[in-house]
Amino acid sequence: MYRTTDILTSSTSGDMVINVGPQHPATHGVLHLVITLNGETIKKIEPHLGYIHRSIEKMCESLTYRQFIYVTSRMDYLSAHINNHACALCVEKGLQIEVPPRAQVVRVILDELTRIASHELWWGAMAMDLGAFTPFFHAFREREMINEIMEETCGARLTMNYIVPGGVMMDIHPNFQKKIKEFIVLYKQKINEYHELVTGNVIFENRMKNIGTLTAEQVISYGCSGPVARGSGVKSDIRKLYPYEIYDKLDFEEALETGGDSYARYLIRMREMEQSIKIIEQLVDNIPDGDFQAKTKAVLKLPKGEFYTSVETARGELGVYIVSEGGTTPYRIKFRSPGFSNLSILNDMVKGGKIGDLIAAMGTLDLVIPDIDR
Amino acid sequence: MMNEELKNLISELLPTAVFEEGNEWLGVNVEPQDWLAFAQQLSNNDLLKFDSLFCLTCVDWKTHLTMVYHLRSTHFRHHLVVKSKLDRNKAEIETVSHIWRTAEFHEREVYEMFGVNFLNHPDLRLLILPDGWEGKNPLRKDFEDPVNMIKL
Amino acid sequence: MWSFSNIANEIHTWLSSQLPPIWATIVEMVIAGVAVIGLFAILGLVLVIMERKVAAWIQIRLGPNRVGPKGMFQSMADTVKLLVKEGMTPNGADKLMFNVAPFIAMIVAMLLMAPIGFAKDFQLWDLNIGVLYITAISSISVIGILMAGWASNNKYSLLGAMRSGAQIVSYELSAGLAILTIIVLTGSLQLSDIVQAQADGWWIFKGHLPVIIAFLIFITAVTAETNRAPFDLAEAESELTAGFHTEYSGMKFALFFLAEYINVFIVCAIGATLFLGGWMPFHIGNWEGFNHVMDYIPSSVWFFGKTFFLIFVIMWFRWTFPRLRIDQLLNLEWKYLLPISMINLLLVTLIAILGWHF
Numbered sequence: 112m113y114r115t116t117d118i119l120t121s122s123t124s125g126d127m128v129i130n131v132g133p134q135h136p137a138t139h140g141v142l143h144l145v146i147t148l149n150g151e152t153i154k155k156i157e158p159h160l161g162y163i164h165r166s167i168e169k170m171c172e173s174l175t176y177r178q179f180i181y182v183t184s185r186m187d188y189l190s191a192h193i194n195n196h197a198c199a200l201c202v203e204k205g206l207q208i209e210v211p212p213r214a215q216v217v218r219v220i221l222d223e224l225t226r227i228a229s230h231e232l233w234w235g236a237m238a239m240d241l242g243a244f245t246p247f248f249h250a251f252r253e254r255e256m257i258n259e260i261m262e263e264t265c266g267a268r269l270t271m272n273y274i275v276p277g278g279v280m281m282d283i284h285p286n287f288q289k290k291i292k293e294f295i296v297l298y299k300q301k302i303n304e305y306h307e308l309v310t311g312n313v314i315f316e317n318r319m320k321n322i323g324t325l326t327a328e329q330v331i332s333y334g335c336s337g338p339v340a341r342g343s344g345v346k347s348d349i350r351k352l353y354p355y356e357i358y359d360k361l362d363f364e365e366a367l368e369t370g371g372d373s374y375a376r377y378l379i380r381m382r383e384m385e386q387s388i389k390i391i392e393q394l395v396d397n398i399p400d401g402d403f404q405a406k407t408k409a410v411l412k413l414p415k416g417e418f419y420t421s422v423e424t425a426r427g428e429l430g431v432y433i434v435s436e437g438g439t440t441p442y443r444i445k446f447r448s449p450g451f452s453n454l455s456i457l458n459d460m461v462k463g464g465k466i467g468d469l470i471a472a473m474g475t476l477d478l479v480i481p482d483i484d485r
Numbered sequence: 486m487m488n489e490e491l492k493n494l495i496s497e498l499l500p501t502a503v504f505e506e507g508n509e510w511l512g513v514n515v516e517p518q519d520w521l522a523f524a525q526q527l528s529n530n531d532l533l534k535f536d537s538l539f540c541l542t543c544v545d546w547k548t549h550l551t552m553v554y555h556l557r558s559t560h561f562r563h564h565l566v567v568k569s570k571l572d573r574n575k576a577e578i579e580t581v582s583h584i585w586r587t588a589e590f591h592e593r594e595v596y597e598m599f600g601v602n603f604l605n606h607p608d609l610r611l612l613i614l615p616d617g618w619e620g621k622n623p624l625r626k627d628f629e630d631p632v633n634m635i636k637l
Numbered sequence: 638m639w640s641f642s643n644i645a646n647e648i649h650t651w652l653s654s655q656l657p658p659i660w661a662t663i664v665e666m667v668i669a670g671v672a673v674i675g676l677f678a679i680l681g682l683v684l685v686i687m688e689r690k691v692a693a694w695i696q697i698r699l700g701p702n703r704v705g706p707k708g709m710f711q712s713m714a715d716t717v718k719l720l721v722k723e724g725m726t727p728n729g730a731d732k733l734m735f736n737v738a739p740f741i742a743m744i745v746a747m748l749l750m751a752p753i754g755f756a757k758d759f760q761l762w763d764l765n766i767g768v769l770y771i772t773a774i775s776s777i778s779v780i781g782i783l784m785a786g787w788a789s790n791n792k793y794s795l796l797g798a799m800r801s802g803a804q805i806v807s808y809e810l811s812a813g814l815a816i817l818t819i820i821v822l823t824g825s826l827q828l829s830d831i832v833q834a835q836a837d838g839w840w841i842f843k844g845h846l847p848v849i850i851a852f853l854i855f856i857t858a859v860t861a862e863t864n865r866a867p868f869d870l871a872e873a874e875s876e877l878t879a880g881f882h883t884e885y886s887g888m889k890f891a892l893f894f895l896a897e898y899i900n901v902f903i904v905c906a907i908g909a910t911l912f913l914g915g916w917m918p919f920h921i922g923n924w925e926g927f928n929h930v931m932d933y934i935p936s937s938v939w940f941f942g943k944t945f946f947l948i949f950v951i952m953w954f955r956w957t958f959p960r961l962r963i964d965q966l967l968n969l970e971w972k973y974l975l976p977i978s979m980i981n982l983l984l985v986t987l988i989a990i991l992g993w994h995f
Contacts, residue, residue, distance in 0.1 A: 129792050137875040151796070151963055161613035169624055240875045242866055242960025248696035308957075314867055315959050331536050331559055334587030345559065352562065417508055417566075419540070419555065430540050432555070445542040447555075452539075455590040466796070466876050467962035484613060 140480030164484040176411040184270035187482035189229040190424040195274040197422040202276040205413035214278035223387040229425035237474035278404030319374035323472030334452040337427025342376035344369040349423040376475040450482040510564040521579035538585035580606040598624040642758035684898040685712040724887035734788035739892035741781035746899040756937035767828035779805040786881040797880025801871030812858035814978035818851040818985040832915040839914035859904035867958035905947035916940040
């Protein structure tokens with residue numbers, strides 16, 4: 112409907128202009144890229160956003176501090192729990208609520224499970240972008256187990272809405288620990304299968320190595336975060352640099368690669384899954400007893416001022432910036448979404464490459480379109 | 486670097502800066518016309534090295550607009566929040582997209598959502614809103630959309 | 638013993654006794670045509686269901702299991718759906734070319750069926766240049782794809798068609814060279830001669846390492862020639878949505894789809910004939926007893942068994958490997974496969990001249 116007039120007519124220079132999206136199998140959503148091609152070589156990529164823009168920032172201005180958290184599940188729907196976590200942290204920072212240890216641990220376990228589930232989906236979808244369909248189904252087998260754990264404890268599989276300011280909504284399901292242990296045992300076998308199926312494949316390596324190479328300077332300048340930044344050797348794990356909850360007491364490594372290419376980003380995510388398993392292993396037997404929710408007032412009012420918190424979602428740094436006037440609703444709220452910044456580097460990343468490179472590089476950016484559009 | 490040291494350094498660079506304390510990170514208020522030169526100093530100064538602009542947004546205060554830049558140094562790990570008051574009817578500020586490339590997209594978003602005109606921006610077009618969008622800027626407080634907006 | 642050739646001979650004798658010779662020939666031709674079309678339909682249905690079952694097996698799921706016993710009629714139901722669907726022609730398309738393209742793809746596949754020996758003495762047309770005929774006709778298939786891509790007036794289709802053109806033309810070379818190794822060893826272009834030459838063992842066992850290399854190159858090249866993953870760049874779902882047949886729907890799409898599967902069957906049949914002995918049972922040198930036991934298995938079972946094994950291998954490729962990029966695809970052909978197959982051909986020639994093969 113929109114934006115067709117200047118796009119469908121080719122320019123006079125002999126370049127071909129192609130619309131990738133808003134409905135395209137490789138954009139995984141309604142991302143719209145206008146790419147200028149010379150033969151198969153990409154000359155320019157221009158993202159057009161807004162196909163799933165719901166103006167969550169505006170919506171949040173009319174929702175109370177208890178309500179607005181759940182809208183954010185719909186931003187990055189693959190790490191919905193981590194989004195909720197970021198918002199809850201920001202509200203807790205403003206109100207200076209002390210979260211009970213039990214709630215902290217449960218939050219972190221679910222964070223890491225969400226991260227694994229998100230990376231699983233990314234792994235399958237990225238392989239599918241490269242033309243291998245099978246990994247998708249293999250990844251979903253394990254993701255399904257995580258979803259079952261979520262379903263039992265949170266009541267939902269994708270948009271968990273389990274976090275409230277001051278803790279979690281309800282206590283964990285009796286099966287919680289047992290199921291997580293089962294999952295860990297299975298997962299440790301399957302991760303080897305993943306590597307056998309995809310990582311060592313010659314075609315896969317050729318498609319990924321030296322494709323979409325990013326330098327550390329570029330990554331920092333473009334504000335990229337998460338695996339995209341770490342793939343270029345930039346330390347950016349919020350869990351390590353600016354620890355929140357109990358991350359400073361946990362033993363895990365920040366996955367770092369120096370290659371900066373798609374293959375490095377791929378390895379980072381694979382290793383992050385293993386680190387997440389390591390974190391869960393440390394916590395699953397040590398969930399402290401006690402309350403799962405701090406005592407809070409029925410109506411929350413943040414003091415006048417500005418509050419910023421950031422957490423590490425599966426895609427990178429999610430920042431929540433709340434400007435409060437002292438009322439029951441935020442005056443202004445801004446979500447610094449990782450996908451938005453990561454997308455902006457796309458043009459620099461694949462200029463001069465082939466269409467196949469675009470798909471491979473875009474796959475390793477792990478874009479979630481509702482997260483970009485908000 | 487602690488906020489106190491940062492404050493001293495910055496007041497040397499920009500004597501007119503007005504500081505804002507009490508939050509987690511140091512806040513600086515600058516005049517829009519000083520912003521570009523100040524931004525260049527922030528990113529180039531060897532003791533500051535603010536190389537990452539991790540959040541760029543705008544707040545509509547009904548009487549004026551405030552640009553908010555969250556800066557971080559990946560080297561020293563210190564933060565700075567720069568704010569700049571803009572006239573609501575003629576909101577103009579220099580772009581910083583050549584200093585921090587991420588600003589290009591964020592400024593385009595602020596341009597359409599708040600109607601801030603970024604001078605010398607390489608490609609100031611609508612990013613999220615549909616082409617030919619006419620009317621007010623959605624994230625301003627006086628924006629009303631009787632059709633699509635749900636009042637809660 | 639019951640066999641295809643006996644049935645054919647009986648029909649021939651019966652017709653000759655009933656009709657004048659010219660009419661007998663015409664009736665036989667009609668019967669052969671109907672049989673080929675019937676085989677097409679059956680092959681299409683069988684291969685589609687086979688592909689879906691193989692994919693499901695590799696992807697740890699069940700696959701179609703609702704229509705008929707174990708979902709065996711699923712592809713029939715799909716065919717009915719495609720038949721009753723509207724075959725749209727886009728407004729900006731070149732209407733004639735757009736509508737003719739799927740038929741070209743189909744006719745090429747049909748023509749290729751002629752020289753294939755399905756069983757002992759059961760062949761539509763045993764022409765003396767059988768292998769040459771196959772390589773010549775299979776090159777035409779690229780025209781159908783180029784026509785489809787060009788006429789669709791769609792940029793994705795055009796890109797897909799251009800990729801396919803580059804791909805098929807280049808991979809034909811190494812497929813042809815791989816075929817040549819067998820011709821060098823056999824000394825004949827006639828498919829029945831080639832099969833007969835493998836009476837004391839299949840070429841893949843008799844021809845030492847060079848024939849094994851040629852076989853691997855052949856399988857790679859024909860996978861590329863039939864646009865199957867990992868060489869499915871012409872369709873490249875995640876890149877070009879559906880490549881050259883983006884704009885096709887209904888039966889016109891089904892014809893492309895069918896042609897793809899028939900082509901897979903044909904290249905596998907050729908591979909089986911050249912390298913694995915065609916309908917020839919598994920024989921070892923002069924082990925008379927063993928060879929005699931093997932002869933009890935009907936020749937058609939041998940032929941279809943080998944062919945379907947190769948088809949399975951090609952399906953296995955598809956569901957395991959990621960796709961190559963266009964320049965990597967062409968690099969693979971021009972920088973690796975082509976030089977290797979040239980040297981390989983020299984080696985085979987040497988072996989054939991010196992008589993080193995078994």
